[in-house]
Amino acid sequence: MTEKKFDYEDTKFYADKLRGHCNTSGPWWSTLLRFVPMFDEVTRLRQLISDLKEDGERLANDVDYTNEEGDEVCRHCSVIKNYATGKYSHTPTCPITLHTKLYEKIEKAGI
Numbered sequence: 529m530t531e532k533k534f535d536y537e538d539t540k541f542y543a544d545k546l547r548g549h550c551n552t553s554g555p556w557w558s559t560l561l562r563f564v565p566m567f568d569e570v571t572r573l574r575q576l577i578s579d580l581k582e583d584g585e586r587l588a589n590d591v592d593y594t595n596e597e598g599d600e601v602c603r604h605c606s607v608i609k610n611y612a613t614g615k616y617s618h619t620p621t622c623p624i625t626l627h628t629k630l631y632e633k634i635e636k637a638g639i
Contacts, residue, residue, distance in 0.1 A: 543567035576634050583627045 547564050592609070595601050600609040605622035609615070618625045 539567060573637070576630075576637065580627075580630055580634055583623070583630060587623060587627055 543564050592600050593603055595608075601607070602609075602616050602618060602622065602624070604624060605619040607616050607618055607622070610617065616624075
């Protein structure tokens with residue numbers, strides 16, 4: 529007989545049921561007190577990872593283009609590539625800059 533493992537959706541029910549309750553009796557009370565905050569942290573991290581993947585897929589589908597003068601230009605912020613460094617100096621509102629900031633946020637969180 530195969531034992532069923534709990535997945536995220538199974539544990540969501542228990543987190544919602546225990547949220548707001550302070551049960552300090554029984555053999556598992558310390559685990560129950562820690563369960564909801566741990567579940568909330570897992571939910572937050574799953575959302576960060578989901579945002580990063582979605583953002584990366586969106587950016588991967590767009591490629592840079594070459595303008596009439598033959599310069600490589602960022603499709604999002606229209607910045608011309610610096611040929612000395614081989615990099616773009618994207619604007620602060622460029623999706624590539626925002627994706628890089630999101631990735632740095634995830635690295636800082638230690639994921």
